[in-house]
Amino acid sequence: MQKSTTLDRAMAEASRCLLCHDAPCSQGCPASTKPGTFIRKMRFLNLKGAIATIKENNPFGGVCGVVCPSGTLCKQKCSATGLDRPIDIDMIQRFLVEHGWEIGFNPLTPGAPNGKKVAIIGSGPAGLACAADLAVAGFAVTVFEKMPQPGGMMRYGIPDHRLSVDFVEREIKDITDLGVELRCNTEIASQADVDGLLAKGYSAVFIATGSWQSVAGGLAQRRYENLYDAFAFLRLAKEDKAGFTTKVAGKTVAVFGGGDTAMDAAMSAKLAGAADVLLVYRRSLLEMPSSEEEKQVALASGIDFVILTMPTGYLAEGDRITAVKVVRTRMGAPDESGRRRPQPIPCSEHPIDVDVVVEAFGLKPQDGIKAFGGLRFTGQNLIIVDPDTGLAAKDTVYAGGDAVRGPSIVVQAVADGKRAARAIVEKLGAAAEGRA
Numbered sequence: 001m002q003k004s005t006t007l008d009r010a011m012a013e014a015s016r017c018l019l020c021h022d023a024p025c026s027q028g029c030p031a032s033t034k035p036g037t038f039i040r041k042m043r044f045l046n047l048k049g050a051i052a053t054i055k056e057n058n059p060f061g062g063v064c065g066v067v068c069p070s071g072t073l074c075k076q077k078c079s080a081t082g083l084d085r086p087i088d089i090d091m092i093q094r095f096l097v098e099h100g101w102e103i104g105f106n107p108l109t110p111g112a113p114n115g116k117k118v119a120i121i122g123s124g125p126a127g128l129a130c131a132a133d134l135a136v137a138g139f140a141v142t143v144f145e146k147m148p149q150p151g152g153m154m155r156y157g158i159p160d161h162r163l164s165v166d167f168v169e170r171e172i173k174d175i176t177d178l179g180v181e182l183r184c185n186t187e188i189a190s191q192a193d194v195d196g197l198l199a200k201g202y203s204a205v206f207i208a209t210g211s212w213q214s215v216a217g218g219l220a221q222r223r224y225e226n227l228y229d230a231f232a233f234l235r236l237a238k239e240d241k242a243g244f245t246t247k248v249a250g251k252t253v254a255v256f257g258g259g260d261t262a263m264d265a266a267m268s269a270k271l272a273g274a275a276d277v278l279l280v281y282r283r284s285l286l287e288m289p290s291s292e293e294e295k296q297v298a299l300a301s302g303i304d305f306v307i308l309t310m311p312t313g314y315l316a317e318g319d320r321i322t323a324v325k326v327v328r329t330r331m332g333a334p335d336e337s338g339r340r341r342p343q344p345i346p347c348s349e350h351p352i353d354v355d356v357v358v359e360a361f362g363l364k365p366q367d368g369i370k371a372f373g374g375l376r377f378t379g380q381n382l383i384i385v386d387p388d389t390g391l392a393a394k395d396t397v398y399a400g401g402d403a404v405r406g407p408s409i410v411v412q413a414v415a416d417g418k419r420a421a422r423a424i425v426e427k428l429g430a431a432a433e434g435r436a
Contacts, residue, residue, distance in 0.1 A: 003098045010095040013088050014042045016080060024077035025089060030415040031129075033058040035074050035089045038096065051100040052107035054093060055174065059108065059132040060125050062171045063154060064411045065094030067163050069291045073411070101170060110178045111138030116428055119144065119202040121188045124152020125410045126401025127208035128175050129417030130424075135178035137425045142202075143180060146187035152210050153402075154410065156235050157261075159268045165238070191373040194397060204396050204424045207383065208417065209369060211402040215362040217256065219311055225319045230261045230360035237268040248356055249273035254324055256280050256311050257360030258288035261407070263295070265358045266303050277303045278352065282310040282329050282342040306352075310342060315351060323351040363407045375399070382406055389423035390416060398423065 023036025034053050041050040054061035070076075070090045078086035100106065118134050120127045123145040131141045149155055151168045176182060188194065194205050214229035226247075228236075237244045253269040255262050258281035270277045279298065281288055285307050288295065299305065308329045315323040328348035331340040365381040374393040376384040383399040385392045392399040400416030402408055 003095070003102065005091060005095050007095070007099070010092050011042065014039050014092055016084070017043060017087050018079050018083075019043065020079050024079060025074040025087070028074040028077040029058075029411065030073070031058045031064070031411045031418065032415070033061055033064065033074075033093070033411075035087075035093065039087065039089070039092060042092065042096065047096065047099060048105055048107070051096050051105060054096055055100070055107050058411070058414055059129050059175055060154075060171055060410060060414050061093055062097035063125070063163065063168060064414070065090045065092075065097060066167065067158060067409075068411050069293075069409060071291065071293060097171075106174050106177060108132065108136060108174055108178055110135050113140065114138035114429060116140070116203045117142065117201055118424060119188075119197045119205045120208065121194075121205065122152060122208035122210055122401070122403070123147075123150035123172075123182060123184070124208060124210050124401060124413060125154060126210075126403075126413035126417040126420075127152070127206065128172065128180075129414040130206050130208065130400070130421045131180045131417075132175045132178060133418055133421035134424060135175075135180050137421070139424075139428075141180045143182050144186045144188045145182065145184045146189075148184055150182050150184060152208075153212075156238060157231060157264075159234055159237055159264050161267060161271055162264065189368060190371040194372060194374070198396060203428050204398065206390075206417070206420050206424070207372065207375075207392065207397065207399040207403060208401040208413075209365065209403045211363040211365050211407045213364050213366045214359065215364055217311070217359045217361045219313055219359070223319075224314070224316060224321045224357075226321055226355065227314075227357045227359070230255075230257070230265050230358055231363060233265050233358045234261070234268060237272065241272075244268075245272045250275050251355035252276040252278070252353065253356040253358065254278045254280055254352065254354045255358040255360055257362070258283065258290060259360065259362065259407075260290050260294060261363065262358075262360035263290045263298055265360050267298060267301065269356070269358075270298075270301050270303055274356075278306050278354070279303055280306045280309050280311060280324075280326065280352075282308070283339070284308060284331065287331075287339060308342070310344060312344075312349065314357070321354060321357050323353045324357060325349060325351055363402075365403050365406075369403065380406065388419075390420035391423060395427065 026036040038050040038053040075086040120143040255266045313325045328345040329342035332343040335341040390398040398420040401413040
């Protein structure tokens with residue numbers, strides 16, 4: 001794995017830090033990765049101390065250094081912005097994690113065993129972050145994962161041009177080196193399954209099953225061979241690059257949606273050789289929820305933003321969509337989310353010829369999650385938890401990550417996993433040498 005930057009460049013960037021006493025950047029990280037602390041340590045050539053600060057606070061510090069929307073988090077609060085530009089915190093963070101791998105330094109060590117077991121359901125960032133903190137605190141941790149490989153959306157949903165599988169696997173290794181046991185191809189999907197784990201001696205269960213089900217747009221009345229939901233499209237790009245390229249190269253690909261998932265799908269198609277990629281969004285460019293950086297990259301890559309445009313249906317020949325029917329919109333009064341509601345403009349409907357269609361209307365927890373009968377849910381299938389502890393049911397079942405908050409960012413999932421681990425440690429006790 002080639003390092004992303006050099007020590008000289010990372011040190012030069014760290015030297016710009018103002019070494020703020022109150023470190024506003026650290027206050028901007030949901031996972032408390034403490035950029036103010038690790039940059040200060042790097043400035044004084046304490047590289048191992050800087051690496052330890054990152055990894056002890058965020059076991060996915062490397063991944064977050066790659067995919068975090070730092071411009072709206074730590075970098076947004078950087079005091080250097082008032083003088084020049086914010087410190088490139090994510091670049092420094094990623095460099096330090098990679099440098100730790102290069103020199104064989106892993107600051108995470110398992111705590112003395114305390115004789116207690118915890119089960120984690122789901123191996124995404126929330127589940128594995130919880131597992132890491134619990135292992136450091138002396139718990140025996142088993143992670144149950146229904147997919148063939150661990151990593152959740154980091155592995156299966158974030159495209160390779162943003163985050164490679166090798167990078168995810170390397171960071172997961174730091175966690176399994178703590179003694180965390182991974183059981184893939186093993187689905188825990190009901191209250192009976194959870195009760196079975198507790199009966200087998202697990203003292204607590206943390207549910208971190210994510211949001212994997214695509215939100216239906218209601219446009220297609222039947223299945224079409226060239227119509228994909230966003231997750232299926234991104235997974236195909238990750239797992240069958242040759243097949244994915246065959247399906248999109250030289251074609252016109254229309255992606256519906258304006259979030260990060262839609263942007264990932266559009267960029268994946270463009271990088272695979274699509275002739276034209278249309279990102280069709282019903283609101284304005286300013287209201288598009290994807291990050292400004294992602295928008296700029298997409299525009300620079302030649303993706304066409306078809307804004308203030310709403311899909312209404314499909315035209316098809318046999319099993320293939322040949323065109324999508326769309327209508328122009330104008331922005332009306334705010335809806336329940338507080339955002340202005342798009343209103344169709346009369347007599348503006350028209351077709352757009354397409355070869356491939358991707359519906360990226362969002363993701364949500366699977367409908368089957370309600371088989372966890374002892375939990376409470378919102379109308380969007382989100383698990384309701386205590387906001388301070390992540391406790392979801394009784395005194396033993398906790399939850400976090402996208403299963404609780406809906407599709408979110410890696411660093412927020414890490415924060416949820418750490419919160420639950422902290423609550424479990426406080427409830428059950430840690431090893432004498434452990435760390436919550």
